[in-house]
Amino acid sequence: MHGKCIDKECLSSTGFSYTLSLINGKYKMTILYTLMSFGVVRFNEMKKYIGGISYKTLSSALKELEADRLVHREEYPQIPPKVEYSLTDRGKSLIPILDGMCEWGDKNRI
Template sequence: MSADCIVNSALEDTGFSYTLSLIQGKYKMSVLYTLTEFKVVRFNELRRYIKTISFKTLSSTLKELEADQLIHREEYPQIPPKVEYSLTKRGETLIPVLDAMCTWGEQNRI
């Protein structure tokens, strides 16, 4: 990263800050990785994969990721309602960043 990125602007106006705003939160990265692994996932499947997440937290996390255009929500008009989630093309471009963070964490775990 160049020093100009931080020196010539406020940190909150940098790409770093924007990227962090998209992935910050306890479960956002877990949801993104789950969708990377399983491609299309229903709400209750996500809850089973991410064992410690509550219904309310998962619901709000999914809404935030959808608002940021990182995931796609597909609702099928049937009874009972069926809703599936998947990564958008934009969301897929974020996965290498998360992979790099994972690699760094594995190499520097104490």
């Protein structure tokens, strides 16, 4: 059986690499999992749920996920300000991957 020759391949041009570039980061997968599990989530609720994440890190990760069209940010013009986050359709398309990771973790937890 002959497979691909690694000498002729480049990881950076694969779908795997592109997907990883969108979800890579210490908290991005956790943010996506949170939105998958709870739907619409406010900033402070997410910070409290995740725990251990700074405001700056959460804000930066959410901005990157929004720029990559995985997360939708809805801002309401009121005082105090109200901002809610949810998955876009593009973000929702990652749910089978996140579900698969959850299933694998449940089955292989030591």
